[in-house]
Amino acid sequence: MRVTDVEAVAAWVAPVATMIAAVMTAANLGARVTGWGFVVFVIGSVSWSIVGISSGQSNLLWTNGFLTFVNVIGVWRWLGRQAKYEDGGAAAATRSARSRVPTLFSAASLVGSKVTGPDGGTIGIVIDAMAKCDGAALAYVVVSEGGLGGVGERLHALDPAALVFGHDNVCAKFNADELAALPVLNPDQWPERLNGGSAH
Incomplete structure (x- = not known):
């Protein structure tokens, strides 16, 4: 050449x-x-x-x-x-x-994971998770839903107890309509603790 x-x-x-x-x-x-x-x-x-x-x-x-x-x-x-x-x-x-009783999921893979409802359909995407300073547990999980490519999306803080964490996705105990009805987070003002209006 x-x-x-x-x-x-x-x-x-x-x-x-x-x-x-x-x-x-x-x-x-x-x-x-x-x-x-x-x-x-x-x-x-x-x-x-x-x-x-x-x-x-x-x-x-x-x-x-x-x-x-x-x-x-x-x-x-x-x-x-x-x-x-x-x-x-x-x-x-x-x-x-x-194992007979799964106990672990990768925290690194949590962000970006799909959140599925009881019917197996995707209802949201995990944006972040806030952990308690004592290391005991997750305080809440932030999930986005709606919008397109991040435009028009709505963020919600979810009680980890309402979620089942797997190695490849997160299963919610509620459907898309119930998720959409939850209080919406300000994208740059997240709460210091989970409030009573979040899914639990």
Whole structure:
């Protein structure tokens, strides 16, 4: 392949890889997807560096040389360390699920988990969970419902006692209509304790 061909390919690969990687990392679909997103980012930043060299744009070369270094760290963190942590938590939760009385779920996988109603249909998504400072238990779980892509969504604080935590989802003891009827949380003003109006 001639130098001009390499430059032409790099000019196409650079923006495409950067856009794909941005979607993969922004989607927050787990350590491995995020890690592979950084792999694609590396391809993009190397391609941009080639474009910088071929066009004589030293600023583009130096910027993407630095970004390549940062992206390699991202690959190590998400495909290496974080993926191992995720595997460890998933393994413990899976072994627990196979036991006669399951006792464990991965707190790391809780955020983003689907909340299903009694009929098995998805009624919400876990946004966060607040734990008590004494480490004894969860104080409440914040679940979103409604809206599209985060626009128009409503947040609710739920009593953990109204939920059954599994290794791959969270089951609620109420349906979508009951969830929607609960008090709505202000997105940036969560309560210091679960109030009486939340599901329990």
